[in-house]
Amino acid sequence: MPESRQKIADVPLRELTGAMYLELGHRDTIDWHYHDRQQLVYPSSGVLAISTELGTWIVPPQRAVWIPARVAHAHQAHGPTQMRALAFPAAVDPLGLDSPAVLTVSALLREIIVELTSAAEPAYTARQRADLERVALDQIRRVGQLPLLLPALADDRLRVIAEFFRQDPADKRTLAEFGAAAGASERTLTRLFRQETGMSFPQWRTQFRLLHALVLLATGTSVTSTALACGWSNPSAFIEAFHHAFGRTPGRFFAS
Numbered sequence: 001m002p003e004s005r006q007k008i009a010d011v012p013l014r015e016l017t018g019a020m021y022l023e024l025g026h027r028d029t030i031d032w033h034y035h036d037r038q039q040l041v042y043p044s045s046g047v048l049a050i051s052t053e054l055g056t057w058i059v060p061p062q063r064a065v066w067i068p069a070r071v072a073h074a075h076q077a078h079g080p081t082q083m084r085a086l087a088f089p090a091a092v093d094p095l096g097l098d099s100p101a102v103l104t105v106s107a108l109l110r111e112i113i114v115e116l117t118s119a120a121e122p123a124y125t126a127r128q129r130a131d132l133e134r135v136a137l138d139q140i141r142r143v144g145q146l147p148l149l150l151p152a153l154a155d156d157r158l159r160v161i162a163e164f165f166r167q168d169p170a171d172k173r174t175l176a177e178f179g180a181a182a183g184a185s186e187r188t189l190t191r192l193f194r195q196e197t198g199m200s201f202p203q204w205r206t207q208f209r210l211l212h213a214l215v216l217l218a219t220g221t222s223v224t225s226t227a228l229a230c231g232w233s234n235p236s237a238f239i240e241a242f243h244h245a246f247g248r249t250p251g252r253f254f255a256s
Helices: 107-116 126-142 156-167 175-182 186-197 201-218 223-229 235-246 250-255
Strands: 020-024 029-033 038-052 055-059 064-067 073-088 101-103 149-151
Touching: 038 107, 038 201, 055 064, 055 101, 055 201, 073 107, 073 126, 073 201, 107 126, 149 201, 156 175, 156 186, 156 201, 175 186, 186 201, 201 223, 201 235, 201 250, 223 235, 223 250, 235 250
Parallel strands: none
Antiparallel strands: 020 073, 029 073, 038 055, 038 064, 038 073, 055 149, 064 101
Protein backbone atom coordinates (compact mmCIF):
# COMPACT_ATOMS: atom_id res chain seq x y z
CA MET A 1 0.00 0.00 0.00
CA PRO A 2 1.18 3.58 -0.54
CA GLU A 3 2.95 5.21 2.37
CA SER A 4 0.35 7.08 4.44
CA ARG A 5 2.24 10.18 5.44
CA GLN A 6 1.97 12.65 2.54
CA LYS A 7 0.60 16.16 3.08
CA ILE A 8 -1.16 18.40 0.58
CA ALA A 9 1.85 20.74 0.27
CA ASP A 10 3.93 17.85 -1.08
CA VAL A 11 1.61 16.60 -3.85
CA PRO A 12 0.13 17.95 -7.10
CA LEU A 13 -3.41 19.13 -7.71
CA ARG A 14 -5.36 17.02 -10.20
CA GLU A 15 -8.36 18.70 -11.76
CA LEU A 16 -11.68 16.84 -11.71
CA THR A 17 -13.92 17.70 -14.63
CA GLY A 18 -16.74 15.30 -13.78
CA ALA A 19 -17.55 11.60 -13.54
CA MET A 20 -14.80 9.17 -14.53
CA TYR A 21 -14.23 5.47 -15.22
CA LEU A 22 -10.83 3.81 -15.01
CA GLU A 23 -9.66 0.20 -15.29
CA LEU A 24 -6.71 -0.76 -13.05
CA GLY A 25 -4.69 -3.96 -12.99
CA HIS A 26 -3.66 -5.85 -9.86
CA ARG A 27 -1.39 -3.63 -7.73
CA ASP A 28 -1.63 -0.69 -10.12
CA THR A 29 -1.27 2.60 -8.27
CA ILE A 30 -2.36 6.21 -8.71
CA ASP A 31 0.31 8.41 -7.17
CA TRP A 32 -0.23 10.99 -4.43
CA HIS A 33 -2.40 13.96 -5.43
CA TYR A 34 -5.36 16.02 -4.27
CA HIS A 35 -8.47 17.55 -5.79
CA ASP A 36 -10.22 20.84 -5.13
CA ARG A 37 -13.57 19.04 -5.38
CA GLN A 38 -15.26 16.37 -3.29
CA GLN A 39 -15.05 12.87 -4.76
CA LEU A 40 -16.99 9.62 -4.39
CA VAL A 41 -14.89 6.65 -5.55
CA TYR A 42 -16.60 3.32 -6.19
CA PRO A 43 -14.85 0.08 -7.22
CA SER A 44 -17.53 -1.92 -9.02
CA SER A 45 -15.01 -4.77 -9.05
CA GLY A 46 -11.71 -5.33 -7.27
CA VAL A 47 -10.51 -3.66 -4.07
CA LEU A 48 -9.04 -0.17 -3.66
CA ALA A 49 -6.67 0.92 -0.90
CA ILE A 50 -6.98 4.69 -0.38
CA SER A 51 -4.12 6.16 1.65
CA THR A 52 -3.91 9.56 3.33
CA GLU A 53 -1.67 10.96 6.06
CA LEU A 54 -4.14 9.53 8.59
CA GLY A 55 -3.95 5.96 7.35
CA THR A 56 -5.31 3.58 4.73
CA TRP A 57 -8.95 2.83 3.96
CA ILE A 58 -9.74 -0.52 2.32
CA VAL A 59 -12.66 -0.26 -0.11
CA PRO A 60 -14.15 -3.63 -1.12
CA PRO A 61 -16.17 -4.03 -4.32
CA GLN A 62 -19.69 -2.58 -4.25
CA ARG A 63 -18.70 -0.13 -1.50
CA ALA A 64 -17.53 3.45 -1.97
CA VAL A 65 -15.19 5.94 -0.33
CA TRP A 66 -15.97 9.63 0.13
CA ILE A 67 -12.77 11.71 -0.25
CA PRO A 68 -13.17 15.32 0.90
CA ALA A 69 -11.73 18.12 -1.20
CA ARG A 70 -8.07 19.04 -0.57
CA VAL A 71 -7.20 15.75 1.14
CA ALA A 72 -3.94 14.35 -0.27
CA HIS A 73 -4.38 10.69 -1.18
CA ALA A 74 -3.12 7.79 -3.28
CA HIS A 75 -4.80 4.67 -4.66
CA GLN A 76 -3.70 1.06 -5.07
CA ALA A 77 -5.78 -1.64 -6.75
CA HIS A 78 -5.94 -5.23 -5.55
CA GLY A 79 -7.16 -7.52 -8.28
CA PRO A 80 -8.47 -6.24 -11.62
CA THR A 81 -10.43 -3.15 -10.56
CA GLN A 82 -13.09 -1.04 -12.23
CA MET A 83 -12.84 2.35 -10.55
CA ARG A 84 -15.77 4.73 -10.97
CA ALA A 85 -15.87 8.22 -9.46
CA LEU A 86 -18.23 11.16 -9.16
CA ALA A 87 -17.10 14.71 -8.39
CA PHE A 88 -18.96 17.44 -6.52
CA PRO A 89 -18.15 21.09 -5.71
CA ALA A 90 -16.20 21.63 -2.51
CA ALA A 91 -19.16 23.47 -1.00
CA VAL A 92 -21.35 20.36 -1.41
CA ASP A 93 -20.77 18.41 1.80
CA PRO A 94 -23.40 15.75 2.56
CA LEU A 95 -21.38 14.06 5.32
CA GLY A 96 -19.60 16.94 7.04
CA LEU A 97 -16.28 15.06 7.12
CA ASP A 98 -12.69 16.27 6.87
CA SER A 99 -11.27 12.78 6.27
CA PRO A 100 -12.35 9.89 4.01
CA ALA A 101 -15.07 7.41 4.93
CA VAL A 102 -15.99 4.05 3.41
CA LEU A 103 -19.72 3.84 2.73
CA THR A 104 -22.26 1.16 2.02
CA VAL A 105 -23.86 1.61 -1.39
CA SER A 106 -27.61 1.31 -1.92
CA ALA A 107 -28.98 -0.26 -5.10
CA LEU A 108 -30.16 3.16 -6.28
CA LEU A 109 -26.81 4.84 -5.60
CA ARG A 110 -25.01 2.03 -7.41
CA GLU A 111 -27.18 2.42 -10.51
CA ILE A 112 -26.66 6.19 -10.57
CA ILE A 113 -22.87 5.83 -10.28
CA VAL A 114 -22.78 3.27 -13.09
CA GLU A 115 -25.02 5.42 -15.31
CA LEU A 116 -22.96 8.56 -14.79
CA THR A 117 -19.64 6.75 -15.34
CA SER A 118 -20.72 4.51 -18.22
CA ALA A 119 -18.16 4.17 -21.01
CA ALA A 120 -21.07 4.39 -23.45
CA GLU A 121 -22.37 7.59 -21.86
CA PRO A 122 -26.13 8.12 -22.24
CA ALA A 123 -27.26 11.34 -23.85
CA TYR A 124 -28.18 13.11 -20.62
CA THR A 125 -28.56 16.83 -20.66
CA ALA A 126 -26.65 18.90 -18.12
CA ARG A 127 -29.88 19.33 -16.16
CA GLN A 128 -30.57 15.58 -16.17
CA ARG A 129 -27.05 14.82 -14.93
CA ALA A 130 -27.45 17.42 -12.19
CA ASP A 131 -30.72 15.79 -11.15
CA LEU A 132 -29.06 12.37 -10.92
CA GLU A 133 -26.19 13.85 -8.90
CA ARG A 134 -28.68 15.38 -6.45
CA VAL A 135 -30.28 11.96 -5.94
CA ALA A 136 -26.80 10.45 -5.45
CA LEU A 137 -26.04 13.04 -2.76
CA ASP A 138 -29.32 12.26 -1.02
CA GLN A 139 -28.38 8.56 -1.01
CA ILE A 140 -24.89 9.35 0.35
CA ARG A 141 -26.53 11.12 3.30
CA ARG A 142 -28.60 8.01 4.04
CA VAL A 143 -26.04 5.18 3.77
CA GLY A 144 -23.93 3.85 6.64
CA GLN A 145 -20.18 4.12 7.20
CA LEU A 146 -17.95 1.05 7.54
CA PRO A 147 -14.95 0.68 9.96
CA LEU A 148 -12.34 0.06 7.27
CA LEU A 149 -9.48 2.36 8.35
CA LEU A 150 -6.02 1.19 9.35
CA PRO A 151 -4.45 4.23 11.08
CA ALA A 152 -1.04 5.41 9.96
CA LEU A 153 1.89 4.77 12.30
CA ALA A 154 4.49 7.48 12.92
CA ASP A 155 6.81 5.84 15.45
CA ASP A 156 9.58 3.85 13.76
CA ARG A 157 9.25 0.99 16.27
CA LEU A 158 5.56 0.55 15.46
CA ARG A 159 6.35 0.73 11.76
CA VAL A 160 8.82 -2.14 12.19
CA ILE A 161 6.04 -4.22 13.74
CA ALA A 162 3.63 -3.27 10.95
CA GLU A 163 6.20 -4.43 8.41
CA PHE A 164 6.40 -7.82 10.12
CA PHE A 165 2.63 -8.13 9.67
CA ARG A 166 2.78 -7.01 6.05
CA GLN A 167 5.22 -9.86 5.45
CA ASP A 168 3.15 -12.36 7.47
CA PRO A 169 -0.28 -11.31 8.78
CA ALA A 170 -0.45 -14.60 10.72
CA ASP A 171 2.67 -13.75 12.77
CA LYS A 172 1.90 -15.08 16.27
CA ARG A 173 4.62 -13.35 18.28
CA THR A 174 3.61 -11.53 21.44
CA LEU A 175 4.07 -7.79 21.83
CA ALA A 176 7.03 -8.46 24.13
CA GLU A 177 8.65 -10.58 21.40
CA PHE A 178 8.01 -7.89 18.81
CA GLY A 179 9.51 -5.39 21.24
CA ALA A 180 12.75 -7.37 21.37
CA ALA A 181 12.97 -7.11 17.58
CA ALA A 182 11.88 -3.46 17.38
CA GLY A 183 13.98 -2.19 20.28
CA ALA A 184 11.27 -1.19 22.75
CA SER A 185 9.66 -2.60 25.86
CA GLU A 186 6.20 -4.13 25.86
CA ARG A 187 5.01 -1.29 28.09
CA THR A 188 6.32 1.35 25.69
CA LEU A 189 4.74 -0.33 22.68
CA THR A 190 1.42 -0.70 24.49
CA ARG A 191 1.42 3.04 25.19
CA LEU A 192 2.40 3.89 21.62
CA PHE A 193 -0.32 1.77 20.03
CA ARG A 194 -2.95 3.47 22.21
CA GLN A 195 -1.48 6.90 21.55
CA GLU A 196 -1.16 6.60 17.76
CA THR A 197 -4.11 4.40 16.80
CA GLY A 198 -6.61 4.65 19.63
CA MET A 199 -6.46 0.85 19.83
CA SER A 200 -4.69 -1.76 21.90
CA PHE A 201 -2.13 -3.92 20.12
CA PRO A 202 -4.57 -6.90 19.89
CA GLN A 203 -7.25 -4.58 18.46
CA TRP A 204 -4.83 -3.11 15.91
CA ARG A 205 -3.60 -6.59 14.94
CA THR A 206 -7.18 -7.80 14.41
CA GLN A 207 -7.99 -4.71 12.33
CA PHE A 208 -4.88 -5.25 10.22
CA ARG A 209 -5.77 -8.91 9.68
CA LEU A 210 -9.41 -8.20 8.84
CA LEU A 211 -8.52 -5.57 6.25
CA HIS A 212 -5.92 -7.87 4.72
CA ALA A 213 -8.58 -10.59 4.67
CA LEU A 214 -10.87 -8.29 2.66
CA VAL A 215 -8.16 -7.97 0.02
CA LEU A 216 -7.60 -11.72 -0.14
CA LEU A 217 -11.30 -12.57 -0.32
CA ALA A 218 -11.99 -9.98 -3.00
CA THR A 219 -9.18 -11.36 -5.15
CA GLY A 220 -10.59 -14.89 -5.03
CA THR A 221 -8.90 -16.53 -2.03
CA SER A 222 -11.12 -19.05 -0.23
CA VAL A 223 -12.43 -18.37 3.26
CA THR A 224 -10.37 -21.24 4.68
CA SER A 225 -7.12 -20.09 3.06
CA THR A 226 -7.80 -16.48 4.07
CA ALA A 227 -8.48 -17.46 7.68
CA LEU A 228 -5.21 -19.36 7.98
CA ALA A 229 -3.18 -16.74 6.10
CA CYS A 230 -4.45 -14.02 8.45
CA GLY A 231 -3.75 -15.81 11.72
CA TRP A 232 -7.04 -17.47 12.67
CA SER A 233 -6.83 -21.07 13.85
CA ASN A 234 -9.85 -22.17 11.82
CA PRO A 235 -12.46 -20.75 9.40
CA SER A 236 -15.20 -20.65 12.04
CA ALA A 237 -13.20 -18.33 14.30
CA PHE A 238 -12.43 -16.08 11.32
CA ILE A 239 -16.07 -15.95 10.19
CA GLU A 240 -17.14 -15.02 13.73
CA ALA A 241 -14.58 -12.20 13.91
CA PHE A 242 -15.54 -10.98 10.43
CA HIS A 243 -19.24 -10.99 11.31
CA HIS A 244 -18.56 -9.11 14.55
CA ALA A 245 -16.60 -6.41 12.68
CA PHE A 246 -18.75 -5.99 9.57
CA GLY A 247 -22.18 -7.30 10.55
CA ARG A 248 -22.17 -10.05 7.92
CA THR A 249 -20.33 -13.28 7.18
CA PRO A 250 -17.71 -13.05 4.41
CA GLY A 251 -20.05 -14.76 1.95
CA ARG A 252 -22.94 -12.39 2.62
CA PHE A 253 -20.65 -9.35 2.76
CA PHE A 254 -19.44 -9.91 -0.80
CA ALA A 255 -22.78 -11.19 -2.09
CA SER A 256 -24.45 -7.97 -0.96
